[in-house]
Amino acid sequence: MTTSELGGRVALVTGASRNIGRAIAVALGTDGASVLVHAHRDAVGAAETARLVEAAGGRAAVALGDLADPEVPAKIVEAALAAFGRLDILVANAAIRPEATIEDLSYADWRAVMALCLDSVFLLTKAALPSLKASDQAAIISIGGLTGHSGAAGRVHVITAKAALAGLTKALAHDLGPAAITVNCVAPGLIETKRDGEEPRHHATRTNVLGRRGTPQEVAAAVRLLAGPSMRYVTGQTLHVNGGALMV
Template identity: 60%
Template sequence: MTQPLKDHTALVTGASRNIGRAIAVELARMGAHVAVHVGRDTDAAAETMAEIEAGGGSATVLQGDLSDETTAKRVVAEAAAARGRLDIIVNNAAIRPEAAFEDLTFADWRRVMGVNLDAVFLVCQAAVPHLAQSPNGAIVSLGGLTGHSGAGDRAHVITSKAAIVGLTKAMAHDLSPRGITVNCVAPGLIDTARVAQGGTAPKHHDSRTNLVGRRGTTQEVADAVAFLCSPKARYITGETLQLNGGAYLA
């Protein structure tokens, strides 16, 4: 098995389950040491690390609220210290509560912006000095289909995901002289364990269709992210990859 990310270190935020876990496991399979970040559920993060190690990879679990500047800097520093370098940032951590626009409080708005957007800015800014030392410095952030199409009861979530696209383009301009690529992956309907874990499916899922007639898998998202993190994607920056089974054409 070839390992194009051998000796690399990747920080994956929100990597305790679902898409984040799949990304962490795939990057480890490609040879990277993975810093598995979790906001609160360290038991779930330990499960991600165990899956990585069972496949012969290596990982570190890091915990903290990345919307806090001091914590974000600490997590990035600890990720870099694990193997003496930091090559890849995957911004996956996000929350997606639903509420009618007129019922949103400013506290609700700020909480979503903090986790979904502010944390991306803080982590990436702290990581730049490390990524600039890598021959394969890469940032990939997770957007979402509704950040482009819209949906009901998600004004705060949709705004944060749309902003990720703008931030991706801005960082691509600013960081290309440092040799860092910056891209976004925007998944559509993905088959995750959210409902099985006690959550509820978003209302807009009932009305979504696509050309392939099924939901995507977490592995398909992980494969797309891993490609953009790999040396094969060094000529790609500032882009948003739509991963939605042809939803725009349905």
Template identity: 55%
Template sequence: MTTKELSGKVAIVTGAGRNIGRAIALALADGGASVVVNVRSNRTEAEAVTREIEAAGGKALVHVGDVTDAAAVQAMADAATKHFGRIDILVNNAALRREKPFSEMSYAEWREIMDVILDGTFHCVKACLPALRQSGAGAIVNIGGLSAHIGAKDRAHVVTAKAGIIGLTRALAHDLASDGITVNCVVPGLIGTPRPKDKPEPAHHLTHQTITGERGRPEDVAATVRFLCGPGARYINGQAIHANGGAYLGA
């Protein structure tokens, strides 16, 4: 029998319509949490995830809103507390996949990535913080990226933003510890997720080698997030936890 260690908890997962975000939403719901399924614009995807959760006996709420819009994020936090009465878990997963040589990169393209990954996380934490403080055992999990630790060609903006997420995780862990809130980062390695037909496999993916010899699944990342949100991880704080099959063995 699956342990419902998150029973009574309420979670917000950004970028939860597909791939890793979807898997995280499903995993937290499987643990007993009620889940706010956030997407930027694709309501159809969010509703599909919500139906999966509800079909398994869980509770979920769709919220369409861009994490770069502070007002939209505040509306999401308000909807969560109005519908479920609380917020205990925030998973900052929303991100963009972009590739461009630095010499050709415009400032607007640079800012687009920073706005989603860094500013979006800022907005979400700020909006959810009052409720997370009331939880008494709040958990924030930010989703990092392996490229922030090893670098990647044509991804200066993404690498920089994901490295910033590590710094923000550590800073928030210090700032929020007295509120009973843990802040950690899960760093996925090469995960097998569908890509648009018009976008080939990034070159840096081909250089990643895992000990297992296989790519991970979104569910592998989701299981790590679920653990960090649960009662067994309350002494883990300010950490970057790698889920990469041994592709990166550094600190």
């Protein structure tokens, strides 16, 4: 059932063609938001997410592009404005999580992860700022990760980027607080998602106090909360959604 708490609001969700990104887009649409669904190249998946947003009662549009290209983030923000005329909620979810030891990790591989997982969030924020400042309920939410706080083997580039998102969240909260823009990070861990490759090796040793994996919808619920009017006094925080695998 569609509610109106986010009615009239516009959200941009990156990496939304499946899994957590799709769940976030649908959750925001269910609550009345219009959603710009971004994907790198998966037009079919992005279109399905848009269909699900509309079936839930929201409006949706799709934009494709490689956010690791520094010219693309501004174009994706422009696509949201062209489709809906405003932007209130920026959800930076797009990421890659390859595994490699420090011995095998090339600088090019390091930079590829940083470009998508960290640099794109900076560039999206810069591009979105004029629109967010015009909103009376603006929110920036990045999707971090459990290993950015706990560490893990064979993922030095991914862990560094995810840890940096927590720092970027705090820095932006200070800078954008005077404009009443909230900035938060949601850090999922042990979430049941569909993967292209093998399960990350560190998952074999991870446990949590609930004894199960979470769902993309449970991560989306946290994002939805931070995007809504009831959380306007929460900023600069990292909200962990991991079943108690890490307690801070």
